Amino acid sequence: EENVQESRREWMLLMMERAGKKNSNVKHRQFWQQDNHPIEIWSLKVFEQKLNYIHQNPVESGFVTDPIGWKYSSARNYGNNDQTLLEIDVN
Structure with a gap:
């Protein structure tokens, strides 16, 4: 069933199709980035x-326009926002 409240649906599909066209392994749409490179978090500076x-x-x-505006971001926790989805220990 289609979510009528999602106003960005067509735009999001277009963005995923564009990303998919850049990768010959993808037939239609690509959601995740193709490559990732694990990085060891060895200091507070690297973590931040x-x-x-x-x-x-x-x-x-x-x-x-602001990281706290993203509903699923832990930036809300670090910004002391009361509307967080999950409790995260930021200390």
């Missing part, structure tokens, strides 16, 4: 850099 990168992904993709 990677956390910031993750929090900025929805902003860079144009879904929100």
Whole structure:
């Protein structure tokens, strides 16, 4: 059943189709990035850099203007937002 509340459906499908066309292994749409490169988190500085990168992904993709605006982001926890989905120990 189609979610009538999702106004970005067509745009999201278009973005996934564009990503899929860049990869010959994908027939229709690609949701996840093709490659990943694990990085050892060996210092607080590296942790903060990677956390910031993750929090900025929805902003860079144009879904929100601020990381706290993304419903599923732990940025809400770090920003002391009361509307978090999961409790995360940020200490």
